[in-house]
Amino acid sequence: EIKDSMEAAFQWATKEGVMTEENMRGIRFNIQDVALHADAIHRGGGQVIPTARRVFYASQLTAKPAFQEPIFLCEIQAPDDAMGGIYQCLTQRRGIVIGEEPISGTPLVIVKAHLPVAESFGFTQHLRASTSGRAFPQCVFDHWDQMGGDPLDPTTKGGELALRIRKRKGMKVDIPTLDNFLDKL
Numbered sequence: 001e002i003k004d005s006m007e008a009a010f011q012w013a014t015k016e017g018v019m020t021e022e023n024m025r026g027i028r029f030n031i032q033d034v035a036l037h038a039d040a041i042h043r044g045g046g047q048v049i050p051t052a053r054r055v056f057y058a059s060q061l062t063a064k065p066a067f068q069e070p071i072f073l074c075e076i077q078a079p080d081d082a083m084g085g086i087y088q089c090l091t092q093r094r095g096i097v098i099g100e101e102p103i104s105g106t107p108l109v110i111v112k113a114h115l116p117v118a119e120s121f122g123f124t125q126h127l128r129a130s131t132s133g134r135a136f137p138q139c140v141f142d143h144w145d146q147m148g149g150d151p152l153d154p155t156t157k158g159g160e161l162a163l164r165i166r167k168r169k170g171m172k173v174d175i176p177t178l179d180n181f182l183d184k185l
Helices: 003-015 044-064 080-092 121-131 156-166
Strands: 068-079 096-102 108-116 136-146
Touching: 003 044, 068 080, 080 096, 080 121, 096 156, 108 136, 121 136
Parallel strands: none
Antiparallel strands: 068 108, 068 136, 096 108
């Protein structure tokens, strides 16, 4: 009877998450129990959707939320004597080398690494400067990865990101507390 309303509230709550009003991914809610009013007029979408949305928001805050960031797969082709500059450049930008493949018959090596998209701006120029122009990167989206730090703690990287996003969007700087989602009689 209230399935459509619950689904609408779920869509709303996950399209505009409680922390930064951004789309959410990889989230699940387990609904254990629902108590409905005896009168059918109080079970309409106008009553159920806002209430369920507040419940979903409160659940998000109590479930150890985390941010995800996009990660590039970066393939770098360079001579083997330029490897020091490649590793240095990747390390400075939170890159993780996942493999090296020498190209047979040549002095070239293909280095495969995961690089956060946020760290990729200016990466090509920095890499070329570090290797005297001998490294050639190619980056493509690979996957999403969980970002470190608790977004509810403003001293962590995740918390700083949440505050910057909220400020940029003109929202209240502080993430709403659980008290904001309690029913008030």
